[in-house]
Amino acid sequence: MADAAPPSSPTSESPAARLALIAVAVIFLGFFLFLPLIAVFTEALRNGVGAYLAAFDDPDTISAIKLTVLVAAIAVPLNLVFGLAASWAIAKFEFKGKSLLLTLIDLPFSVSPVVSGMCYVLLFGGQGYFGKWLQSHDLQIIFALPGIVLATVFVTFPFVARELIPLMQEQGTSEEEAALSLGARGFRTFWSVTLPNVRWALLYGVLLCNARAMGEFGAVSVVSGHLRGLTNTVPLQVEILYNDYNFVAAFAVASVLAGLGLVTLAIKTGLEWRYGDEISAAHRR
Amino acid sequence: MSQFRFRSPSALPGFGIAYGFTWIWLSVIVLIPLGAVVLWAASLGPAQIYAIASRPQTFAALRLSFGLSLAAAALNAVFGLIVAWVLTRYSFPGRRLLDAAVDLPFALPTAVAGIALAAIYAPNGWVGSLVPFRIAYTPLGIFVALVFIGLPFVVRTLQPVLADVDRELEEASATLGARRATTVFRIVLPTLVPPLLTGFALAFARAVGEYGSVIFIAGNIPGVSEIAPLLIITRLEQFDYAGATAVATIMLALSFVVLLIVNLTEAWTRRRLGRG
Numbered sequence: 001m002a003d004a005a006p007p008s009s010p011t012s013e014s015p016a017a018r019l020a021l022i023a024v025a026v027i028f029l030g031f032f033l034f035l036p037l038i039a040v041f042t043e044a045l046r047n048g049v050g051a052y053l054a055a056f057d058d059p060d061t062i063s064a065i066k067l068t069v070l071v072a073a074i075a076v077p078l079n080l081v082f083g084l085a086a087s088w089a090i091a092k093f094e095f096k097g098k099s100l101l102l103t104l105i106d107l108p109f110s111v112s113p114v115v116s117g118m119c120y121v122l123l124f125g126g127q128g129y130f131g132k133w134l135q136s137h138d139l140q141i142i143f144a145l146p147g148i149v150l151a152t153v154f155v156t157f158p159f160v161a162r163e164l165i166p167l168m169q170e171q172g173t174s175e176e177e178a179a180l181s182l183g184a185r186g187f188r189t190f191w192s193v194t195l196p197n198v199r200w201a202l203l204y205g206v207l208l209c210n211a212r213a214m215g216e217f218g219a220v221s222v223v224s225g226h227l228r229g230l231t232n233t234v235p236l237q238v239e240i241l242y243n244d245y246n247f248v249a250a251f252a253v254a255s256v257l258a259g260l261g262l263v264t265l266a267i268k269t270g271l272e273w274r275y276g277d278e279i280s281a282a283h284r285r
Numbered sequence: 286m287s288q289f290r291f292r293s294p295s296a297l298p299g300f301g302i303a304y305g306f307t308w309i310w311l312s313v314i315v316l317i318p319l320g321a322v323v324l325w326a327a328s329l330g331p332a333q334i335y336a337i338a339s340r341p342q343t344f345a346a347l348r349l350s351f352g353l354s355l356a357a358a359a360l361n362a363v364f365g366l367i368v369a370w371v372l373t374r375y376s377f378p379g380r381r382l383l384d385a386a387v388d389l390p391f392a393l394p395t396a397v398a399g400i401a402l403a404a405i406y407a408p409n410g411w412v413g414s415l416v417p418f419r420i421a422y423t424p425l426g427i428f429v430a431l432v433f434i435g436l437p438f439v440v441r442t443l444q445p446v447l448a449d450v451d452r453e454l455e456e457a458s459a460t461l462g463a464r465r466a467t468t469v470f471r472i473v474l475p476t477l478v479p480p481l482l483t484g485f486a487l488a489f490a491r492a493v494g495e496y497g498s499v500i501f502i503a504g505n506i507p508g509v510s511e512i513a514p515l516l517i518i519t520r521l522e523q524f525d526y527a528g529a530t531a532v533a534t535i536m537l538a539l540s541f542v543v544l545l546i547v548n549l550t551e552a553w554t555r556r557r558l559g560r561g
Binding site for chain 2: 010012014018021022024025026028031032034035037039040086088089092093094095104107110111112115120121122123150153154157173180181215216221222236242247250251258261265266268269
């Protein structure tokens, strides 16, 4: 892709101009991308490894980690099943209103996280449409686990579907038709033909979905109620520690999330390089 | 049997259940909750929404959010173009690492980015202590966070287009005696205007709604450094659902207007360039 022309070529910039542009790009990215990343780990280790590890002795932090893992363990499989169903219907069949459906599936990406959380408060909050009914039946959604899961499912809604749909559209239906004509049942066809064909794209989508589910802040912040040790996810715990001026602990907990983000980024980049043909065209390098 | 065909015939099974499940789940998670916002806004009516929007605190928050988001998207358009250009056209050590790092703002949870930026740009931080003016806890700090969060959009929209640019046009221009700068500014850059506008629009849309990476560095002083999403949360915490809905509705409407303008400009540029 970046096969550079020889320096003196009339169809390329002069070596000085190239160097200047590269320098501008590196400095810009260094300031805005690398500096914050380095800062997280530096601040976390400011008082040594002992202080870093002590941050994880806090029972509130431990329960925040447990809650985040639980929420992701519910939200990611839900979106995985939805993504498979949506991509099967959209990519393998022709029907009216397909582009409308595609637009609606992408909708959560264009909604502010705060508004994503707000819509559940309007439905299930104390003054919400179903607030009275929920109260009289002693059910709690907002400021409890169900609300956090709902908000997380909302913000991660499109991830799996939008990875699978373009790829499955490219692959067409001929392999499935061959399997069916050879006598395979519907589910067998899906399990042994369709699924192996999209496995890397599926992993790609699930990976991004999980990273966002564990890192979501705005939407969860609206519905969580910030009850320490009860409804605080890891990102919210970071906020609480930071606002308590407990900076080392805040950055220590944040460094775990940053590590998760880095691992996700590394696997994602690896998938793009190694299995470029087996993920959707938008991510091929 | 009716003549109307809802879908073309297919040998594959499972359409009904997959299609049905998709719509039901989409409705439960996305459509009904967003419908609640629309319904609530409708019950307020335009007059009351306008009354809430023209309160000084609301107005200031909206002006701040939209002004800074536009400015941050503009800065990202300039530097994003340079970054995309360098990453697709030049080869230098560390290019692939740099390319992968562009996705960092997507990968890093917003709260993590938020406290990191606040620490760097605080008066005693790495950057904050070097400059003679305050960055963190002022609108300038919000601007920095919005640049961070919008950065990947411009780069990632431009990269595939830049890779596909027809190099023969540049060669033709050079053969006809144009200097390199002339070729770049009159042949290459005009074809990049539509994706640049798309990237700008995406970065802007993300910035307007951004919350996590902003609130730590913002200072959150009402009327000065309070962004619209924070105002929504404040209203919800006061159980003022009407106020929150009004701010959200205006945010959505204004975003829609800005994106419409950008899309129309993009379509106009495409027509003028004579490419579909």
